[in-house]
Amino acid sequence: MGLSRITLENFRNHAATTLGETAHFNLLVGENGAGKTNLIEALSLLGPGRGLRRANLGELGRRTAPDAAPLAFAIGASLTEAGAVTARLGTYSEPGQSGRRLVRINGAPASAARLAEWLALTWLTPAMDGLFTDSAGARRRFIDRMALAIAPDHAREVSAFETALRERARLLESGGDPRWLEALEHRAAAHGAALARTRAELVQRLADELSALPSEPFARPLLTYRPGGPMEEGALAEALARGRARDRAAGRALTGPQRDELEVRMAGSGQLAAACSTGEQKAMLIAITLAHSALAAAGRPSVLLLDEVAAHLDPRRRAALLSRLAAGSAQVWMTGTELAPFAAIRDEAAVWQVSAGSAAPL
Structure with missing residues (x-):
């Protein structure tokens, strides 16, 4: 169980990004500042709360210029089980109301709290190191x-x-x-x-x-x-x-x-x-x-978001982490600047190259 058919519109530096074929392991690879963390932040907003960055909603919409007002954003994803879509989750803002986050579940308006009934999210980011x-x-x-x-x-x-x-x-x-x-x-x-x-x-x-x-x-x-x-x-x-x-x-x-x-x-x-x-x-x-x-x-479907975690582990701990993740049932999303740390799972993972607010499958 996990997420597929993920779409972002005007979210952070992503004007229009689609992640189609997903897997148990999903890797987002690219240079610093390319928009990898923005993608997993978008996924974290498919649950209640303010996401993995705890950002104000006014910060989420893409800006066409530094002093321009943020555009209305939209994030959508399908929940799948055994290849079949079981639900469609979405969260978005409306033009002129960038401080108000709206939610739809299977096309019907819903509260953000109800997202937790459909999807369990866990994440780990470098910002949490000082917890x-x-x-x-x-x-x-x-x-x-x-x-x-x-x-x-x-x-x-x-x-x-x-x-x-x-x-x-x-x-x-x-x-x-x-x-x-x-x-x-x-x-x-x-x-x-x-x-x-x-x-x-x-x-x-x-x-x-x-x-x-x-x-x-x-x-x-x-x-x-x-x-x-x-x-x-x-x-x-x-x-x-x-x-x-x-x-x-x-x-x-x-x-x-x-x-x-x-x-x-x-x-x-x-x-x-x-x-x-x-x-x-x-x-x-x-x-x-x-x-x-x-x-x-x-x-429930469970998704684990790990931002830049593999690069900061020695080879022994990295191998142990990937082994544990492979044995678990949660769908895993990881970011990194290169593929080398993920060599052990490269063949079974869905991989995207992220660059300047776009993502292309590798």
């Missing part, structure tokens, strides 16, 4: 994106929780009706408890997947979910009510899943990932990505 030294918020976003693999409506729970917290903060500041404040706290607690449960389940399932992996050639990470408050709805509502004075003074809620943390340590040494070497951090990040891809592949 373990980044903020706790970055790791929460990392968890929430992965959580869509086991709970397609998770994004709605996160959005509803954040909205309730913002409204509560405004009401605390203005000294509004206590009854409305209580209602907001119960609403926040309902959504907060739901998203916290999903995060905890995801981390546990990832930990189970990782526990079965050998520590070589990729460093095996140990994952721990540390909740930022009670995970039961009633207890969370009570904690929010008790913390009103403190939260009013702080200007934000100090208890709840908005303060959750993902702790990552390296198996064997027990050292925090943030204190490990750059190579060890990369190896652990790859291990987590592969574990998530294995989870995501259960029950």
